[in-house]
Amino acid sequence: MRSGQSKLQRLLVFMGSAALFLSSCRTPQSEVADSGETAFASELGVEPNQLTTVETVSETGAVVPIVKSKKPNPKAAGIFKQAGQLGARVTEKGEGVWLIEKGKRRFELREQSRQAILNGTVVYLNEVFAEKKGNFALSHSDFEYTLRPALDPPEIVLRSKTVVLDPGHGGVEPGSLNRSLRILEKDLNLDVSLRLQKLIEENGFKVVLTRYDDRLVPLEDRSQIANRSNAGVFVSIHFNAAFNKEASGLETYLLTPQNSALSNDDIIGSSEPSNRVNQTHLLNFEFGYRVQSRLIVDLQRVDRGIKKARFKVLKDLECPGLLIECGFLSHVKEAPLINTPVYRQKLAESLSDSLTSILMTGRIVSSDQ
Numbered sequence: 001m002r003s004g005q006s007k008l009q010r011l012l013v014f015m016g017s018a019a020l021f022l023s024s025c026r027t028p029q030s031e032v033a034d035s036g037e038t039a040f041a042s043e044l045g046v047e048p049n050q051l052t053t054v055e056t057v058s059e060t061g062a063v064v065p066i067v068k069s070k071k072p073n074p075k076a077a078g079i080f081k082q083a084g085q086l087g088a089r090v091t092e093k094g095e096g097v098w099l100i101e102k103g104k105r106r107f108e109l110r111e112q113s114r115q116a117i118l119n120g121t122v123v124y125l126n127e128v129f130a131e132k133k134g135n136f137a138l139s140h141s142d143f144e145y146t147l148r149p150a151l152d153p154p155e156i157v158l159r160s161k162t163v164v165l166d167p168g169h170g171g172v173e174p175g176s177l178n179r180s181l182r183i184l185e186k187d188l189n190l191d192v193s194l195r196l197q198k199l200i201e202e203n204g205f206k207v208v209l210t211r212y213d214d215r216l217v218p219l220e221d222r223s224q225i226a227n228r229s230n231a232g233v234f235v236s237i238h239f240n241a242a243f244n245k246e247a248s249g250l251e252t253y254l255l256t257p258q259n260s261a262l263s264n265d266d267i268i269g270s271s272e273p274s275n276r277v278n279q280t281h282l283l284n285f286e287f288g289y290r291v292q293s294r295l296i297v298d299l300q301r302v303d304r305g306i307k308k309a310r311f312k313v314l315k316d317l318e319c320p321g322l323l324i325e326c327g328f329l330s331h332v333k334e335a336p337l338i339n340t341p342v343y344r345q346k347l348a349e350s351l352s353d354s355l356t357s358i359l360m361t362g363r364i365v366s367s368d369q
């Protein structure tokens, strides 16, 4: 300390003189006060705008200056710690919206909601983002398997560059349907898969289908076909239907990581050592994000988001896997669109573009690794 005064003493001297300047001649003197404030802020190692000055008059009439540093919401400690672990920045935007940023990735959270937004694409959390034990934080699973890959995309390492496509349903199992248009999901799934196979093969990659015609393949056999083919990526193709006739748009499903429904005890920045984080789940998220965001842009349909479920067809895979619901056969406008070969070709082209870019950027892991 140069002068022997404490920082607090010098702060009081500085604030006292600033208060005097302000009470006498505001315009020129406030400039003096501002430059003094800048110097003082730099001495404290903070930005000038982080100093908030408040003057109060005590009972004795003396001016009592108070300096407050702008502090984050004390209830934000958990989410700040989690973002900090990823080297990301948190901004509380107000009205219950929080922004977490790293590089080009922007992850927006909404209080009391499971719906988050990653660079414009809807992402569903396993648990509502809410205050627990006086703190806002993501659950362990949402931190490790959603926020982490969202802000810190994993390196793409694949077992192979073979794609296994899985046209859902088949044979005696039609899937969803639209009676008036006389269309069955199983036929549309196969049609899109065959178009997609052709496009990916044209780009130079091997494709295996779990069925090439109208037959029922048991769910456990579908993942086994992928595993036997040493698949690098598995994509199951489906179309939706709902009692709610308003429902429309596309959604991409990832396998829910095990033990992800955790208790309230497991919050505030807790994290497994990274070697225990399942790399396949991180790749599932990255692939799901790339595929879903591209589909929404290419097809201009409603973004129903990236969701997680424990689908049997994804459960036993030894490679990353996605299940894509490509639209609603129950929607009055979407169903006729899906019924056109032009639309299904667009779907296949979009999927081929995102899958090809994943395969091209992917590195093959050697089998002994």
Ligand SMILES: [Zn+2]
Residues within 6 Å of the ligand: 168, 169, 175, 176, 185, 238, 239
């Ligand atoms: Zn289906």
